[in-house]
Amino acid sequence: RTPPWNERPRLEKPPPADLKYTKPLSIVFHDSSQEITGKFDKSTVTNRIELKTRGEASSKAEVADDESPVPEPEPQQVFGVNKNSYTIFQTLFHIEDEGATPGKIKWDRFVGALTNLGFSAQALHGSAWQFTPSPDLGLSRGIQFHQSHPDTDIPYDIARQFGRCLKHAYGWDGSMFKKK
Incomplete structure (x- = not known):
């Protein structure tokens, strides 16, 4: 059987000398004659003048005249894809179309759509x-997606997330895809 609990006496150790406070932080011990805790006289503070090293700033009117014409945006690439x-x-990309209700898509059809567009698909780990x-797509980098499992269907919200990833990586949107 377990013996009854006996409380051991605690030995009080004094705190180290560097942790002891020499003065408590209170108004009673405020010494206004000392530099740190004394009164702050705002009139003794002088404003420092900074010298400009880059010359004078130009006015907005001058800047507007110097601007070069805005270059025309590049025409968007349009991909002709099958139905x-x-x-x-x-x-x-949620392309509006009459009679089409967006929903989940099959993983194999998603892979097929990207490979028909010109991507090569490789299953990793x-x-x-x-x-x-x-190379003929003119894109600089690849992109990775995770296959949904155990079901092979990609839910609509995940499909939209894939679309946002494609927009972020390549700047694509729904207006870039047309039926052949």
Whole structure:
């Protein structure tokens, strides 16, 4: 059986000397004759004048005259895709179309749409897939997506997230895809 509990006496150790406060922080011990705790006289403070080293600033009127004309934006690349791929991109980028209700899409159809566009698909470890663009697409980097599991359907909200990833990586939007 366990013996009854006996409280051991505590040994009080004095705190180290560097942690002891020599003066408590209170108004009673405020010494206005000392530099740190004394009165602050704002009139003794002088404003420092900073010298400009880069010359005078130009006015807004001069800046407006010096501006070069805004370059025309590059024409958007338009991809002609087949009907099946168009329905995938319609879901990814929410392209408005009469009679089409966006919903979940199959993973195989998603991979097929990107490969028809010019990407090569490679299954990596686990559920990760690497999509590498062909040189004729003119894209500088690939993109990875994770395959949904255990179901092979991509829910609508995840498909929209894939579309946002494509927009962020390549600047794509729904207006860039047309049916052939």
